[in-house]
Amino acid sequence: MKFSLTWLKDHLETDASLSEITDALNAIGLEVEGVEDPAQRLAGFTVAKVLTAAKHPDADKLQVLTVDTGTGEPLQVVCGAPNARAGMTGVLGQPGAVVPSNGMELRKSAIRGVESNGMMCSVKELELGEDHDGIIELPNDAPVGHNFADYHGSSPVVDVAITPNRPDCMGVYGIARDLAAAGLGTLKPIAIPNFAANGACPVEIRTEDAQGCPAFYGRVITGVKNGPSPDWLQQRLTSAGQRPISLLVDLTNYLMLTFGRPAHVYDLAKLSGAVVARRAKNGEQVLALNEKTYTLDDSMVVIADDTQVHDIAGIMGGEDSGVQNDTTDVLLEIAYFEPSRIGVTGRTLGLASDARTRFERGVDPEFLQDGLDLLTGLIVELAGGTPSEDVHAGTAPNEAKVVAFDTGLTARLGGVDVPADEQRRILESLDFAVADDWNVTCPLRRNDIEGPADLVEEVVRIHGLDAVESVALPRMEGVARPTATPEQQLERKLRRAAAGAGLNEAITWSFISEAEAATVGGGHWTLENPISEELKVMRPSLLPGLLSALKRNLDRGGSSIRLFEIGRRYLADGEYPALVCVMAGNKTDRNWAQGKAVPFDAFDAKSMCLELLRAAGAPVQKLMVMDEAGDFYHPGQSATLRLGPKNVLASFGAIHPAMLDTFGIDVPVVACGIHLDAIPAKKAGGKGKGGAINFARPSFTPPALQAVTRDFAFLVPTTLAAGDLLRVVKGADKANIVDARVFDLFTGEGVPEGQKSIAIEVTLQPQDKSYKDADLKAITDAVVAAAAKQGAELRG
Template identity: 40%
Template sequence: MKIPFSWLKKHVELTKSPAEIADDLVRLGHEVEGVEEPRAAVKGVLVGHILCKEPHPDADKLSLLKVDVGQDAPLAIVCGASNMDAGDKVPVATIGTCLPNGLTIKKGAIRGQTSFGMCCSETELGLADESAGLLILPEDAPVGCEVGEYLGFEEAVIDLSITPNRGDCMNARGIARDLAADGDLKLAEIDDVALAPDGAVSAPSISIDNETDCPLYLGRRIEGVTVQDSPSWMQAGLIMAGMRPVNGIVDVLNYVMLFFGQPMHAFDADKLNGSVSIRSAMKDEPFAALDGRSLKLHAGDLVVSDASDVIALAGIMGSEPSGVTETTTNILLESAFFRPARVSETRRSHAMVSEASMRFERGVDPQMVATAMQQATAMITDLFGGKAGELTVCGSSDNINAGKTVHCSVAKLETRLGVEIPESVDDVLRRMDFGIARSGDKLEVQVPQFRHDISIPEDISEEYARVIGFDAIPEVLPALATTAPARKDTSIHEAVAGGFLQVVTYAFISREEQRLFVDNDGADIELENPISDAMSVMRRSPWPGLLNAAKYNLNRQQAGVALAEQGRTYMRTAKGNSERNVLAWLMTGEVESDAWYGSARSATFFDLKGAVESWLAGRGLTGRFIADDSIQGLQAGQSAKILIGRNEAGRIGRVDGDIAEKFDIDAPVFVADIDLDALHAGKQAKFMALPEFPGVERDLVFLMDRKAFVHGSGNDAILQQVRKAGGKLLTDVSIFDLYEGKGVPEGMISVGVRFTLQDPSRTLTQQDSDATSKAIINAMQKMFSAALRG
């Protein structure tokens, strides 16, 4: 938000320089982006009087001018504009002048004729984005005067970034109030505009059907206006404040809004049908907005309507059909207070933003609603004629954000800030319209109506900090109660240590992506106001986000991708919404590149399975991978659930080809996830001395039904049975061979099991080895009907 320095001076008599005022504003908690100096930017541009105009001898579109700029002799200037003539007064940039667009004026020859300056347009002076010719000045403009001074260019314009909680400061008066209170200066009274309504102009018929969202609405009819451009001083002020002039009526309302903080709107009264009502919109009710968009409104949106159509989205934007144009003669002027939350919800749901909505959703001053109406009415009738009728008032400002009292402990505020709060600071807050009453350590604060952001003691401490100055607060940590140290979650770090790249994806996904891995069982948590359709529900699986990240990387010539993410999944349950802490992996593409020692190799199911097993082993856990073809989104025959003990803790498998294709991935994609909340504490690693006695390694080869091998979850089930049968002497077991083909009956499979036996206290005997082998053979026979091959 830009505020011309002269506007501040109209509210408070400032004696400091703009740079010093900017420093004061920063100390008071306002972000100052910069201080512009428009008058200094056109220093050297003088009022010139064109004495004569002749055609350029070598160019049809150029003219030779003799211009008096108050110097010893007239300047010869070559000009390409055509809208000037002898006798006109125009801005002239003399040699050495640097214009706002960065152009430095130099003496130079143009098609053989020497030019000693340049006549300027509004664009070159920074007054407009485009212009049709030179800026023609009034006849009484004094020759040789600085154009910036003559046109009333601002000494300075302060560019502020107002924080969202300070809606009261999104105008010149709000900023001036803070400066006046801080400097113990008098804040100027607002001129009391006494308007005698014209009895010939009828008062508009207005009703409020939704008093919760609109507790106050003022309307007035003004007849006989002549819509034309606003005066140059107003246009210049609006441009300096960063707004584009539109037409006289709109410019007046924008000027009042920037000056006093109250947004207003004007309707073409002749385009309205019947009485006006402020009500809630019906679902899919049409609305043609001023910005050219056609909207279908949501049920509950607050609107202003006549007897047939919606004429405004309350506090945000008017309708195009009811807008004021150059042909408008009768207007309906609106000034109101709309509930901030309602304006914010409606604006976000329709992705709309306007200067009015930015102020309404932060909260405007209820007492300024009537004042702004009077000020705007007076300016419109003074500048554009017309007769103003009686004011129609619906509701009252008395109870809007009124009567808020915050009780505080001075000692607690001082502890929070780390400094003593002298009573003299109370006077500054009183000048900001706070009611302050101290009684010992007790502090009672009456909050002014325009401060919608004050409700708790912490807000009061912030106000004291602003006045004292944040620089005065010592850089010392306050004494805090000790708490038990939180255990650091290293889950994602351990996954990254396993060769995966950490990613963070959005917790919001589309409904279509949700259905890829989760049934539509009504447990989705849907957002009321999603940013877009692609972010409409809270994720119940981390895999869609990982697939999008994989797609992004593969599209940028990454041959292989290995990603890991730790985040939360969300779902609705009978007991309310629940969250789960999940660690997820994804692998696709190459895991090994071409090299002299071998060829490139793509990721397989077992690469990811090994990574998950290593991660679990690092936590002292052992997982069992049980084949499960029912996992949605994973390919049958290459998917499994992960059991830790008897609890299902995760899933792993290959993504269905059709799903991978939706993400433009043509290579096999493998994913896994672990529910971290479902994990129990693993075995703590203990030191064991190196064994003094050798171990015994034995191989057993079994012949078993292939269906029993697959349905029994293959390797994991066999290894589990061997570990149980091996007893305490078993230190290691693995499957070293799987074979089908010649020599093996059809439907059967040959499985080779290798195990190691060792006792740390003695050398094992043949009897030990034979007993363990027999136990393993019996277990395999019992569990899988497996026979030992000869």
């Protein structure tokens, strides 16, 4: 909320400086987000008098002015304003000044061959209003040569963040009340203007929705004269970021911004019959002041007459009954609306306004009559007219909350020792009534007060949040125990490993759309009240979110995308931790040695999967490579890694082209996914199975004898997976074979139809003595025999 220092001092008698005021606001919990001084923007603009005005020799619509700036040496200025003339007093922007409306720096220049030393300015150019038809005309007694900012009375503007629980500070007067309670001045009483009511209100006013609109006050004023607002009013509205519209509309905004009390003015000539607060009918429509038409339902409160809806109650008035410059008779409306109903209506219609902001938080129900009288008095004073007697339809909430308070709570909960007398003074300065037994009656405007803790907050913030000392928590004796669980330690280790492998971590939504969930088999949990339809289903897999992130990176020109995420997937029987990574684009960019770029393939996904499983402590040497990775993988270019036929630890491969089309991705993508919950826990301290995962690095002693390698080439059926052959080869002699890897795959000339040649390098590690020929032959025979069980035949 923004307000000028001048506006604040209308209601707070204080000698405090701007910095003292902003410090006090922060200290009492009203955070100052910024301070803007319009005088700085108006630096270089001077009150100046036009001495002469002559036609420009080379332009029909321009004049050459001689301008007195109080220095004794008149300046020559070229001006195109139609109202520029000799003898008038205006505002001159001299060279070096920056025009607030467009940021243009003024310079000495030649316009159509005539020297010009600055610019005579309009209201709009100085951002003091919307008038741009001519330059500013000041009174003849304006002091020539004075800084215009000082003459205009420009005041610093403070921007304060008001939290949702403080609707009482949604007006300048409420902020002044808090500052006065904090000892920064004296709060001025609200002065209700004097006026004489003349006769009964000619319009019937009633409420037919006692829940949505418990109270509706109003009166008619006839014979008003609408038009532009006086300068003081326009200055205050402008400081709050409001655009002055007309006197009648500006006064309702002034009442709202000053006292937090929204109000509305109807053109009486545009109303027909009784004016009623009621529920809308399903399908009713209203053209609002923002020139948009809204369709209503029966949960919403409206203000209507006998013919149509004129107002979305508590949010925005209607265009059909809005006041214009020729309006002469008006109906004033000040009502109390039930906060939750206003909030629901605003969200349903997608309609925000200053009035809604205040009503949905709760306005002061005690300020109905005073608000109506204030608005009436201001209109009569500034626009003339004759007011009728007021009408009260319904009754506003009037039951005050009483809270039993213990002053000792302030020290226990607030951490600051405030004497009981000072606590009483603070509460009473905020209009709380404190009885001798410390039963505290809350003002009706403070609907945020629920119990004693809220009163402690009031005392502490007015006493000064800065007065609360920072006290360190007591340290526990002994050494703190680790707080991370084995699962958290595993996730941390995998994050480091994935980042070290060149992957970038992504964090995506735990919710996806139904269409995205369908690509991975469908979701099991659907939200009843989602943020949007795109975030409706709790993800059964992390893959859709990562593919969406990958798509965004590709769209922005990424040539090599490597992403991973550790998170939860939500299945029918619970949530499970997983790690998924996706890779797309170029594994290596084109270069002089390789030539063209090399893209990622399914083997890169497998390699990454094994590397991450190894980092997680999984027994990768025992894993089986099997199919059935999932329909979202490319068949023939994907597989699973399992510990036994049923325990799936991970999957990897190329993503199916149909799924890539669903996400709008036009380049190949490979991925791998690890089920973290399926990784078996390591033995802890040698005490059987299970237990915490042990991340200590095992000791390693290099063998004394050098390893030996032997190569084997087998003819196998084309349907046999290389991983199955590797598994049996490694198991042929576990005492001597420490590793085996495929180094060649060949089909073609010399290989029978329906078969392929797989070449395997086997690594043998002698233990206490070197191998003899007989030892090597025995190992070779064992390897060949084991391979034969898979249908493999040794070539040549």
